Amino acid sequence: MFSAVVRPFALALFQGDADPPPPRSQRLRLRLPLVGVVDLVQAAGILLALILYGTALSQLMDWNSTGIRRMSEPLLYFTAAAVSLPVALRDRWPLAAWRAAMVMLPVVFWVSRAVGGPSDPPYMLGLAVMYPLVTYSVAVRCDRRITVAVWVISFLTAWIVDPNSLYLVTIMVTVAALFGYNVRVRRNATARLAEEEQRSRQAEGERAVLEERARIARELHDVVAHHMSVIAIQAEAVPLKAAGDPARLEAGLAEIRSLSLEAIAELRQVLGVLRDQDGRTDTAPQPGLDRLDELVSNARATGLTVGVELPDQPLGTLPPAVGLSAYRIVQESLSNAMRHAPGATVTVAVARDDDALRLHVTNGPGATPGGPEGTGQGLVGMRERAALLGGTLEAGPIEGGGFQVSATLPIAGAEETA
Structure with a gap:
């Protein structure tokens, strides 16, 4: 004390x-x-x-x-x-x-x-x-x-x-001390507020960086997983299909080369945002459902039997964010079927109404045993894509040993998300 x-x-x-x-x-x-x-x-x-x-x-x-x-x-x-x-x-x-x-x-x-x-x-x-x-x-x-x-x-x-002047002196010193203390309190409060604002801006910047990193990671995973799966399966199947025929072998290798160049082009497009600080990035359009035929052709080339169900009416123009997410979900679903159910029959069903785009990708059991279980990052990325648009995604096994991915992607407000 x-x-x-x-x-x-x-x-x-x-x-x-x-x-x-x-x-x-x-x-x-x-x-x-x-x-x-x-x-x-x-x-x-x-x-x-x-x-x-x-x-x-x-x-x-x-x-x-x-x-x-x-x-x-x-x-x-x-x-x-x-x-x-x-x-x-x-x-x-x-x-x-x-x-x-x-x-x-x-x-x-x-x-x-x-x-x-x-x-x-x-x-x-x-x-x-x-x-x-x-x-x-x-x-x-x-x-x-x-x-x-x-x-x-x-x-x-x-x-x-001088006790006689104590009252006047005390008033003068007290007023000066209180006024100075009030100024100090206000300055400290202003400084703390500025620090909080700076920390808030820093946190927002870090959050934006993390979101961008997650977006790039999803894109890289989808691109690499799909194309590398197709290339790996093609590299294994081409010698068997060629059976010593140089023409077939050459055609198979040319197809692998084409897939490799396509993968490199998409990787460059995704990584363009990291190219330099001056913003000189790749401005090529992102893929959408207009390239669904390419995905199906690549999947069929690996031995999958793929059927596509489209609505009677044209899909129309989709917001870029919805089209890209739908493309990546179908791409990842087909990649999973290639790895875990080789030779399976796959059905890709696409439907649209005024409010949302609906996807169902279903595959049956594979003709041969599939590869080992992965880390699950592909399913996580698909769910993140749907959640960013305010949609939902469900994935899981079905009766008979197959697997189904069902996604609902809202169209309204998707332009702002993009």
Whole structure:
């Protein structure tokens, strides 16, 4: 308890430090030839200190010439400097300025009493200006405990020096301290608000980066998974189909090459957003259901039997986001069928009404055992695509050993999502 009471006074008198000055507007800085940049606030403080010095010296000289007791002029110059110097220091070192004022106050009081007479209060006009200004600077730039300690020390000093003027001195010091503390609270609140806004903008930027990374990851997964699956199956099947026939082997290898070039083109398109900071990206249109025949042809080339069910009415123009998501969902579903159900019969059903596009990709059991289970990232990516559009996607096994993917992709509002 004793330490908690003494600590603020130790900080105020010996150990504490003031906060650095807040950054100032460029309007408060002036560039002068041969001088450089001049801080107008500091210049105003120095000018006020010079004015106080002249005023205090003039008042002391008048008192000294008419008073009962005469003091040496060097002491009067020192007293005037003691009154004005803290004002010049308070912008850079407010706590040091207050400490300097407290150290020199006994001299100021003694000289004022000596030359002004014992009946007058020992408070010169310059002192009445200097001390509230220094107290204000301490309250603005120092911890609340230091401000309270400064106020208490000021109150006790005024009570000891001249009890008759205690009420007026207390009001002046209290107003200066409260005003400075209010300014400090407002500045701190403004600084915290700016920090929160900066953190919020940073979090939004990081979230946007993560969303973009997830989007690119989905695109890469779909492109690589589909094309690499087709290429791998083709590379295995071509020698068997060719059966030593060079023409068939050459045709099969040409088809693999075509698939490889198509995969490279799509990868370049996806990775174009990462090409450089100047935004020189690939602007080729993203695939949509207008390229459904290509997917079906590639899947059939790997041994799948693929049937397509389209509505009697044309699908019409779909928003780019819906078309791309539908293409990728069908692509990933066919890729899964190639890997896990080779030689299976697959049905791709597409339907559309005024509100949504509906997809059903169903495959039966494979003619031969499929590959090992994957990590499930393909299903996760399909669900993310549907969720981004406000739609739904369901995937799971069906009776008889097959698998079905059903997606509903809303059309309304999809332009904004794109």
